[in-house]
Structure formats: structure tokens, C-alpha cells
Amino acid sequence: MPTPRLLLVAACALIDADNRILLTERPAGKSLAGLWEFPGGKVEAGETPEETLIRELREEIGVETKADCLAPLTFASHTYEDFHLLMPLYVCRRFEGIARGLEGQQIKWVRAADLRAYPMPPADLPLIPFLVDLL
Numbered sequence: 001m002p003t004p005r006l007l008l009v010a011a012c013a014l015i016d017a018d019n020r021i022l023l024t025e026r027p028a029g030k031s032l033a034g035l036w037e038f039p040g041g042k043v044e045a046g047e048t049p050e051e052t053l054i055r056e057l058r059e060e061i062g063v064e065t066k067a068d069c070l071a072p073l074t075f076a077s078h079t080y081e082d083f084h085l086l087m088p089l090y091v092c093r094r095f096e097g098i099a100r101g102l103e104g105q106q107i108k109w110v111r112a113a114d115l116r117a118y119p120m121p122p123a124d125l126p127l128i129p130f131l132v133d134l135l
């Protein structure tokens, strides 16, 4: 079996003053619909992962942040059917704005210990212990 193409996606664990993490629900019609994920998206040509996250946080949930406020935590490396996902996970505690689902998606602030109650894409499951340790 040939190795599927590599897809670079940047994701962010946004953390509020109560140490809760923001999850967003993948909308109906998309792949992995209904699963809860970290905000983020594909790194487009000419973007750094930090630029991707600043753009996606603005577009998806109306939150403003800066590259300085994005700290690398860990990454996911997972083979899906059509691609191999490489997904750096950043942590961000400093942001402006009140997060809301600007694309019609549900959002939830979740304690690290409760993350497993939310069905997540398989690539995300190995990331949970890093957040539990951090928080």
C-alpha cells in the first residue's frame, strides 16, 4: 500500500480562565461530522501554522490572537484513508473576543478530565493525556 499524501493541519487548544478547553463540533456534511475537535484547519500554501491558526480562530469562532500567544504542546500523526494527518497542537491562553460558532457549529468549553466524554476524531485521542498533564 502506498503511503497516502501528507496533510498539514494546525490545531489549537484554546484555554479559558477556568482552565477549560474549547471544542467545536464538526458540522453535518463534512467528513467526521458530529465529532468534537480543536479549532484549526489546513495550512494553506504560503502560510505558517501560526498564521493558519490566527486566520481559522478568527473565521471559525471570532477570536483574535497573535503568534506570540500560540505555544506548541504536541502533535498528532495519524493515517486516515485518504491522507496522513500531521497536526501540531498549540495551546493559547491569551486571546480576545468571546468564542462563538460563526459557521453554525456548536462549541463547548470542557475540562481536560472530561474530554473523553466527547467523541473526537481518532487522531485527537493521543493528544488528551498531554492536555490532562498540562491542566
Ligand SMILES: Nc1nc2c([nH]c(=O)n2[C@@H]2O[C@H](COP(=O)(O)OP(=O)(O)OP(=O)(O)O)[C@@H](O)[C@H]2O)c(=O)[nH]1
Pocket (backbone or CB within 6 Å): 009, 010, 011, 030, 031, 032, 036, 037, 038, 039, 040, 041, 042, 085, 121, 122, 123, 124
Ligand atoms: N481542525 C481540526 N482538524 C482535525 C482535528 N482532528 C482531525 O483529525 N482533523 C482533521 O484535519 C482536517 C482538517 O481540515 P479542515 O477542517 O480544514 O478541513 P475541512 O473543514 O475542509 O474538512 P474536510 O476537508 O473534511 O471537508 C480534517 O480532515 C479533520 O478531520 C482537530 O482536532 N481539529
